[in-house]
Amino acid sequence: MKVGDTHYRSIWYDTAKDAVQIIDQRWLPHDFRITALETLDDFATAIRDMWVRGAPLIGATAAYGIAREMRRDRSDAHLQTACDTLNATRPTAINLGWALGRCQTALKDVAEADRAKVALQLAQDICDEDVEMNRQIGLNGLQIIRDIAARKDGAPVNILTHCNAGWIATVDWGTATSPMYHAANANLPIHVWIDETRPRNQGALTAWELGAHGISHAYITDNAGGHLMQHGHVDLVITGTDRTTRAGDVCNKIGTYLKALAAHDNNVPFYVALPSPTIDWTVSDGLADIPIEARPASEVTHIQGTARNGQISEVRVTPEGTRGENPAFDVTPARLITGLVTERGITSATPEGLTALFPDLSQNGAL
Ligand code: MRU
Numbered sequence: 001m002k003v004g005d006t007h008y009r010s011i012w013y014d015t016a017k018d019a020v021q022i023i024d025q026r027w028l029p030h031d032f033r034i035t036a037l038e039t040l041d042d043f044a045t046a047i048r049d050m051w052v053r054g055a056p057l058i059g060a061t062a063a064y065g066i067a068r069e070m071r072r073d074r075s076d077a078h079l080q081t082a083c084d085t086l087n088a089t090r091p092t093a094i095n096l097g098w099a100l101g102r103c104q105t106a107l108k109d110v111a112e113a114d115r116a117k118v119a120l121q122l123a124q125d126i127c128d129e130d131v132e133m134n135r136q137i138g139l140n141g142l143q144i145i146r147d148i149a150a151r152k153d154g155a156p157v158n159i160l161t162h163c164n165a166g167w168i169a170t171v172d173w174g175t176a177t178s179p180m181y182h183a184a185n186a187n188l189p190i191h192v193w194i195d196e197t198r199p200r201n202q203g204a205l206t207a208w209e210l211g212a213h214g215i216s217h218a219y220i221t222d223n224a225g226g227h228l229m230q231h232g233h234v235d236l237v238i239t240g241t242d243r244t245t246r247a248g249d250v251c252n253k254i255g256t257y258l259k260a261l262a263a264h265d266n267n268v269p270f271y272v273a274l275p276s277p278t279i280d281w282t283v284s285d286g287l288a289d290i291p292i293e294a295r296p297a298s299e300v301t302h303i304q305g306t307a308r309n310g311q312i313s314e315v316r317v318t319p320e321g322t323r324g325e326n327p328a329f330d331v332t333p334a335r336l337i338t339g340l341v342t343e344r345g346i347t348s349a350t351p352e353g354l355t356a357l358f359p360d361l362s363q364n365g366a367l
Contacts (some may be wrong), residue, residue: 001172001212001334008023009103010023010054011057011171013120013123019037019070020037021036022034022037022046024051025050025052026052028208029204029207030306031312032218035059037064037068038262044086045327047062047086047089054165054168054169054170054240055094055169056095057132057170057171060095060127060171062100062103063103063127064299065086065123066079066100066107066123067082069082071116074116075112076108078133079103080104083100085097087100088179088203092242092291093242093243094277094280095277095278096279098277103122107119107241113171115123124310130170131171131173133276134167134343135173135178136273136343137173137343138173138174138178139182140179141178141182141186141271141273141341142183144179144183144339145179145180145190145236150174152338155189156189156190156216157188158190158191158193158228158236159191160228160234160236160238161180161238162203162253163195163203163239163240163252163253164202164203164205165238165239165241166205166209167181167203168209169240175240176239176240177206177209179326180210180215181215184215191217191218192218193217193220193224193233193234194207194217194218194219194223194226196220196221197222197253197255199303200299201294216301218236229268234268236261237259237263237268237269237270237353238271239252239259241272242278242329243290244290244340244349245286246272246354247281247354248340248349248350248351248354249332250272250331250334250337250349251329251332252287254330256332257331257332260332264336269336270332270336270338273342274341274342279354281362281365283366284351285342286332290329290331292330293327295326296326297324297326300318300326301316301317302314303317334349342357344358345357
């Protein structure tokens with residue numbers, strides 16, 4: 001997507017500089033900075049400390065991390081070390097393990113002399129595939145917005161979203177935002193309610209994205225969605241996901257479950273947009289079997305923003321010494337989900353629905 005007049009992806013390999021570059025999300029939405037990742041430690045830190053974030057982008061970053069490491073040491077032992085190091089950074093988004101597994105499979109039979117080249121091509125392929133999957137998700141999700149718009153006689157379709165499942169959470173387009181971008185490009189009137197998404201306020205990233213694309217939106221507290229639904233101000237909820245089980249349970253940013261409950265109680269359709277690498281075919285029961293990341297309590301007790309003097313600053317919001325807890329994700333049971341919007345089409349959040357759409361991939365997991 002565009003930042004100013006320039007089209008960016010969230011991560012790319014700059015051939016002229018011979019460097020992997022990221023849009024550094026530590027500073028967004030306050031400042032737009034690009035950072036080069038060099039060492040294994042850089043890549044691991046970037047994922048763990050959320051310089052990059054969002055399930056598909058985490059996977060793409062890991063693939064580039066392997067590509068860089070294969071220039072330094074192409075041995076089997078180092079491939080394993082690099083995969084283990086990157087895999088230990090964040091536990092919930094399955095795209096991380098998916099991308100690393102793909103690297104290991106692709107490289108295991110490649111001669112050491114060729115590994116760096118093959119690994120770089122694979123990272124670029126993973127990125128290109130992500131962009132195309134997300135573009136397709138947008139076209140499929142657009143039909144949902146069109147159907148609602150047809151009933152609204154020109155009034156905007158009100159969409160609520162949680163967290164940032166936007167283009168900077170993927171390589172481009174985003175998952176939940178892709179239908180919004182397609183709707184805007186098709187001149188369909190939409191308005192987006194953006195949950196702030198405490199504690200890290202990823203909603204501010206979504207506001208930055210949608211603002212840059214000229215999409216009407218309002219930033220709301222995490223507690224406002226139920227109220228807006230009760231009063232008929234939400235036509236549709238679309239979120240992303242970090243891991244979806246073969247049965248259709250959706251693990252996503254903390255607070256997603258509460259939005260799904262409110263949507264269910266108010267007959268508001270609740271859709272989840274996801275590329276197929278976000279499906280964990282080995283897991284059926286999301287509540288029992290998906291690891292939920294526990295992030296630092298300081299993310300809850302402290303908050304970052306731009307101060308009146310223009311400086312990016314952090315302040316404490318709690319009394320000194322208050323203990324915080326910070327579970328970063330929750331699981332929305334499949335029964336609360338209206339449909340899953342994938343690159344191959346929209347399906348029900350059921351084992352049958354997912355298997356029918358992905359007969360080839362569904363063989364990968366335990367039944
Ligand atoms: O902790 P984050 O910011 O990485 O969490 C991101 C989300 O929960 C997104 O909704 C999810 O990764 C989907 S991104 C297309």
